[in-house]
Amino acid sequence: MSKNDDATIEERISELEQLVAWFDSDDFILEKALDKYQQAEKLATEIQRDITQLKNTIEQVGGVVDAK
Amino acid sequence: MENNQLPKFSVGDFVASANQILEYAYPSVVIEGEVESFRVSQGKFVFFNLKDTEASVGCFMMVFSLRVPLEDGMRVVVRARPKLTNFGKFSLTIDTIKPVGEGSIKKGFELLKQKLEKEGLFAHERKRSLPRIPRTVGVIASRQSAGYADFMKIANERWGGVIFKVYHVAVQGIDAPDEMIGAIRFFNELERPLDALVIIRGGGSADDLSAFNDEALVREVAGSRTPTIVGVGHEIDTTLCDLVADVRAATPSNAAQLLVPDKEEMRRHVSHISRSLSARVGHILERRAAYVEERTAYARQLFARAADVRMSELQQLRRLLQSYDPREVLQRGYAIIRGKPHKGGMITVESQNYILTAEVKTYEQK
Incomplete structure (x- = not known):
């Protein structure tokens, strides 16, 4: 998982989209572009990896399976 | 006796x-x-x-x-x-x-449908949307049913990381509505609310599916604090629980498709973002370089224009200065007279080519 372990995939995709949007925003500063680019690339790689590794969990919480 | x-x-x-x-x-x-x-x-x-x-x-x-x-x-x-x-x-x-029996089930369905429709239970404004990626999901189903197996198969193929809390119930028969109501209440009373509640059942006869037309169950689905998705029967089957749910799925498999995103699609999306970013950065740098070049050219143009103006002003001044040069006046035929004008006094007269000395014979005031 990424350094931001608590963030969901959705939150990290949103973070990635914000990083990308920064390049088109008024906040764009050429000096920071390389940092931001590398940050976005790293995040994209981590998201890709985490999506592949995710597994669902099934918990039985109620009802008797024998019953129809 | x-x-x-x-x-x-x-x-x-x-x-x-x-x-x-x-x-x-x-x-x-x-x-x-x-x-x-x-x-x-x-x-x-x-x-x-x-x-x-x-x-x-x-x-x-x-x-x-x-x-x-x-x-x-x-x-x-x-x-x-x-x-x-x-x-x-x-x-x-x-x-x-x-x-x-088909006729009675249909009749009961229509009567209840009219009643609930009048109350606005099927209104579009009541529908809530499901989260894009749910983290905890309640599933109300018969764990032995093909519908449940289909749902979990598709959900596992499409996405991961979801905690499915499964409440096993009877999905047909006279006890089914109350069991499902109990399950909905159980999930809605959890301390940490779920992201979505899924109610599923595979195909069956009208009688098999009639539990999903039970008024109390339909009202429980309508009143659920957790957004609901109902996938009952096949595509052609419609139950009142389908109509009252926030999201209606045609089948249990379709419920899984509507509930969770497709991981391959998501990976392609992230990959596309990543690829387009490097192109975008290249484009931005090109744009910045072009901007700097354009500004430099403009500055050069402004400098040249200002220099032209200054040069032209200088030339005008030089021409004015030249016009004040006494030699210019002598060239036009005039002469400069020096000395005091009094009778018998000596004066010098300078023309373009000569300097003369002369005696004043007479003079008078103009």
Whole structure:
């Protein structure tokens, strides 16, 4: 998982989209572009990896399976 | 047998004794028949006869136990307790009732649909959307059913990281609605609310699916604090739970498709973002370089224009200065006279080519 372990995939995709949007925003500063680019690339790689590794969990919480 | 050998009761004791025997023999019975003389009294008590070609029996129930609208002629199956009333009338006290047979199920469905539609339970404005990627999901299903297996298969293929809390229930039969209501309440009372609640069942006959047209269940789905997705039967099947759910899925598999995103699609999306970012950065750098070049050219242009203006001003000044040069005046034929004008005085006269000395013979003031 990424350094931001608590963030969901959705939150990290949103973070990635914000990083990308920064390049088109008024906040764009050429000096920071390389940092931001590398940050976005790293995040994209981590998201890709985490999506592949995710597994669902099934918990039985109620009802008797024998019953129809 | 002599009378004194037979059991002797007061009337009240006899009725009580008969009820004890009935209760022992038939604590609860299931009977199928046709509704006749249906009526609701004082808005609270329901009376009708249950009949077939050979017999008819009076039935009583409380109106809140009536989970499907009834009309005379509908075939129903009831679970009831037989009882002899204090007036000596035999009747069935109904615990549960549901229509059976295609015609009656359809009739009950239509009557309840009209009623709930009038109340606005199916209104589009009531629908809530599901989160894009749910983290915890309640599943109400029969774990032994093909519908549940299909749902989990598709959900596992499409996405991961979701905690599915599965509540096993009967999804058909007279007990199914209450079991599903219990499951919905269980999930809605959890301390940490779920992101979505899934109610699924595979295909079946109209009778199999009729549990999902139970009024109390439909109202429970409508009132769920967790957004609901209902996928019951095949694409052609419509139940009232489908209509009242926040999201209606055509089948259990479709419910999984609507609930979770496709991981391959998501990976392609992230990959696309990543690829387009490097192109975008390249484009931005090109744009910045072009901008700097354009500004430089503009600055050069401004400098050249300013230099031209200054040069032109300088030339004008030089021309003006030249016009003040005395030699220019002498070239035009004028002369410069130096000395004081008085009779007999000496003066010098300078022209373009000569300097003359002369004596003043006369002079007068102009």
